[in-house]
Amino acid sequence: MKPSVKPQNPNFSSGPCSKRPGYDVNALSLETLGRSHRSSLGKAALGEACSKTAELLGLPEGYRVGVVPASDTGAVEMALWSMLGARPVDVVHWESFGSGWYSDITKQLKLDDARSITADYGQLPNLDDVNFDHDVVFTWNGTTSGVKVPDGDWIADDRTGLTICDATSAVFAMEMPWEKLDVVTFSWQKVLGGEGAHGMLILSPRAVERLENYTPAWPLPKIFRMTKGGKLIEGIFKGATINTPSMLCVADYLDALNWIESLGGVSAAIKKSEDNLAVVEAFVAENDWINFLAAEKATLSNTSICLTLDATADQVKAMVKLLDSEGVAYDIGAYRDAPDGLRLWGGATVEKADMEALMPWLAWAYQEVTA
Template sequence: MKPAIKPANPNFSSGPCSKRPGYALDALDISTLGRSHRSSVGKDALARACSETARLLELPEGYRVGVVPGSDTGAMEMAMWSLLGPRAVDVFAWESFGKGWLTDILKQLKLAQVNAYEADYGHLPDFSQASAANDIVFTWNGTTSGVRVDNADWISDQREGLTLCDATSSVFAMDMPWEKLDVVTFSWQKVLGGEGAHGMLILSPRAVERLETYTPSWPMPKIFRMTKAGKLIEGIFRGETINTPSMLCVADYLDALQWVDSLGGVSAAIDKSRKNLAVLESFVAEREWIQFLAQSQPTRSNTSICFTLSLEQEQVKKMAKLLEQEGVAYDIGSYRDAPPGLRIWGGSTVEAADLEALLPWLDWAYAEVA
């Protein structure tokens, strides 16, 4: 029978992700709207976006945080175009976004010394191939595959190269070994349920040193430039953005950061996300028709949780459409390049009670299309 109880919040999209519980537009501090981002109030809000990010994430001394254009994609492109080139590069890719960075490195930057280590959806590549002498580019959590890196032991403490990590669906949801990471990028519209178009760029002192001692051979677009006369433009990491940001989006991000703080910090947000995954793990363990796309439990994502089903592709689409029509789950079809299935967001802005209310509907929708 069709279930009687629906999730109070049916937004399980993997990006843009659900707003925090209790979110309301009138709770935002909109005193910056209509003001220049270079005014004192504008710069203060942007500076707080950087400093509060660093505080909540407990970044090591000397790590810098900046707001940059173009969401996580812009932040990663900015990092790759600015930093790659002087060393060989090891690229680890196992889903669409990681493979996109590999394509950029090979076909756009056209670097000569590139080692590509790839794996199919559901698996991780062989990280033991990483060289301490090379730069490394990888995603921490494969947003489109639901497969995450479970540790950073494979990154050498004596590395000579830099590590560039796309962590857009893991920052604020997974433990990040900051000392192993020289460049980390993420976007507001993932784990914190913020708005799109803005990226966050975190640089270690080693990354700053590379910026100040290496000049790429290719032309550098204005929005990618982080140095002037061989020195880091420090203002970028104090809220003096390269181009004009949306101050409404900044206010929204500050609201999300305040919410994380109210939970008890990033550790509480991580714990909430892990408990969300546990709800779905219990469900899958009792059914044969649904499986995690991730082939190994330790590498199973607790944010972009991906499933394969004992259905044909068209049946899977019909199932997702039924759930949308009933108003119980929006935008949970798998990513277009991924194997057919479902993808349910489990970050901390999603409530476990809503996931529990969704589960009987999954059973019902499966029975309707099988």
């Protein structure tokens, strides 16, 4: 039978992701609008975005946080273009975004000592193959495959290369071993449900040392430059952004950080996300026509929950369209490069009750399109 209860919030998109529960744009602190981002007021707001991020994440002493252009993509590219080339690089990738970084490293930077350590969708590469005398580029969570690294135990404490981690769908949703990560990037529109176009770049002291002691062989665009006269431009990590940010988006991000703090911090946000995954796990266990794309439970993402169905590609598309037309779930089709299926966002801005309400609708829609 057709379910009678719909999710109160049908936004299950994997990016931009659902706004936080209770979000009200009228509650944002907007005194920065119409003011220069270089004013004391603007710098203070941007500085707070950096310092509060570091505080909530519990970053180690000496780690720096900066607001940078062009979302997570911009933050990753800044790191790749500014730091790679000093050592060989291992690129660990198992879905489209990680594969994109490998393509940029080999086709744009044209590094001939780049090694691909890869696996198909649903699988995780053999992490024992990584050489930590090399720089290492990887995603913590494969947003388009629903496969994450299970922990940071595979990362060598005595590494001589840098670890460069794209963590856009993991930060604020998964435990991160910060001491093992030299560069971490994420964007506001993922786990925090913020707005797009801005990225966050976290640097360890080892990453700063690389920036100050290595000059790439290629020219760097202005928005990638983090040093001047051989020294880190510290202002970037204190609120003096490279280019003009949206102060409305900054206000929105600060609202999201305040919400995380009100929950009880990052651990509470992680728990909310894990509870959402548990709902889907129970549903999959009860229905033999739906499965996780991730092959191993230890690698199962609690944010980008990717599912395969015993259905044709056209049937899956019809199911996605049907749930959209019913106002039950928006934007839940698999990523365009991924295998056919569903992708449900399970980050902390999604309420467990909404995930629970969605499950009977998945069963109904499947029966409708496959009958």
